[in-house]
């Protein structure tokens with residue numbers, strides 16, 4: 001690392017602070033907007049300091065919202081994001097396990113088939129997937145929100161790469177110790193993968209949380225809306241006036257869970273890194 | 279405790295056969311060392327006994343039972359791997375207890391057996407540590423511990439000491455030998471180090487390209503090698519080979535082998551063979567004199583350090599006792 005002293009140190013910090021300011025300013029504005037009243041927002045100039053309606057706006061958003069209570073949408077999003085994250089991790093762990101540790105006919109073929117799906121994100125297959133989900137009666141349901149997004153080539157690939165780095169002797173030692181394959185998976189492979197799982201969980205949770213197009217398509221009932229699409233639904237159509245303070249409060253609430261997950265998992269993640277095994 | 283019998287054991291990977299039929303009867307409690315150069319199939323042979331590698335043809339018996347089709351865990355064996363293969367996320371205690379846990383032993387019994395094994399191996403202070411918090415030697419002990427807590431009928435070792443430094447290797451070698459004596463467990467031990475083989479083995483199997491060239495007690499193998507390969511591999515420095523005709527023995531088809539320690543440097547007059555000294559390595563207790571004979575072969579003489587060291591380029595005579603001569607056919611087999 002290059003060591004910086006004197007002026008250079010101050011300059012770099014100044015640069016960082018300015019950058020931070022630019023990125024943080026819109027969020028600050030959103031926060032300010034969520035704590036004042038509607039008339040104050042529409043009358044320029046917009047205030048730069050928080051007002052006194054914090055509790056009012058947020059409780060209004062949480063309890064009643066505009067189409068559906070934000071609390072409800074947050075819950076829906078949480079179910080969807082957690083379902084996708086856990087589902088993806090579970091499925092990709094198992095498929096990577098199968099691909100790396102078992103010799104079965106068509107093993108390579110399956111691997112490449114999984115790999116191929118990398119090229120088929122939700123947006124590309126959205127119409128047929130919708131058709132399938134509709135036929136299964138999964139519209140307006142959590143299973144409809146979660147299952148079509150669960151298969152994950154990326155995570156499978158990542159776990160495969162990790163499993164390949166685990167020495168063969170470990171599997172052999174477990175075999176000599178009497179561990180059947182699933183036991184080896186649970187007792188040895190899974191605990192050894194926990195750093196990877198934590199990292200993937202963060203990424204996949206945010207991926208699930210930020211889904212927009214799919215929930216928009218699959219849910220029509222406002223009580224099944226997720227938060228990210230819900231914000232869009234709050235925008236007025238026609239000549240209604242937008243309730244900007246509530247929308248801003250909702251936006252900030254929508255940002256909160258991913259931040260909490262990142263911060264919470266970061267600790268586990270770093271602990272995992274420190275404890276990492278050779 | 280059990281006998282182990284290998285019957286015409288063969289192994290092929292795809293088309294290439296790497297073990298060409300090994301036969302041996304191992305007695306209960308015997309310490310067998312499989313020794314040979316890299317790639318000769320030692321590990322493969324051991325892994326077939328362990329059940330980690332399928333048997334292409336032939337039979338493996340452990341304790342009188344045919345185990346070809348049995349999973350490793352059902353063979354009543356324990357194995358120590360070269361890189362130890364400890365479970366990195368488990369404490370030393372859990373590493374040693376894992377096999378017992380799977381076998382469904384009670385907590386109390388597991389604790390007792392692990393404690394006993396840890397005591398024998400002097401790893402009690404480390405029971406709560408993770409493998410990465412241990413030195414190489416300590417890990418090696420844990421790997422041994424994991425093998426002995428299970429009280430298997432057969433121990434299998436695949437170069438367990440090759441990751442240790444020279445001094446530790448000597449110490450662990452002694453400990454392994456002692457431990458095996460105490461426990462009386464039949465053991466198969468793979469190494470490419472002939473000193474390990476000589477010191478540990480009750481009998482050793484000298485492997486050469488997938489064949490068991492010779493099976494016998496270490497001193498017997500040393501004194502009476504059955505093939506050129508064995509004569510060259512066991513003993514250090516290796517046996518000298520000369521065309522038999524150059525000392526007017528046998529025919530052009532034959533090689534004469536003489537161990538360096540059986541050669542003497544004598545005056546150039548009353549000798550069997552004349553040679554020119556290429557260089558001499560004085561090692562203190564002994565001196566290795568490298569010479570070259572007229573037909574071009576290098577011949578090494580090993581003599582006491584107290585004997586005079588010949589000059590480089592000096593013409594010397596080499597002498598030996600008739601009974602130390604080993605005559606081989608050029609195809610490798612021993613003639614006498």
Ligand SMILES: Nc1ncnc2c1ncn2[C@@H]1O[C@H](COP(=O)(O)OP(=O)(O)OP(=O)(O)O)[C@@H](O)[C@H]1O
Pocket residue numbers: 291296314315316317318319320321322323470
């Ligand atoms: N899985 C495998 N597939 C194909 N060939 C293999 C496989 N395992 C081993 N071999 C070959 O079998 C031969 C014997 O290998 P093995 O590992 O038994 O040697 P070794 O005597 O243990 O050598 P080293 O002292 O280097 O460990 C080698 O030529 C090796 O290339």
Ligand SMILES: [Mg+2]
Pocket residue numbers: 320321322
């Ligand atoms: Mg080997």
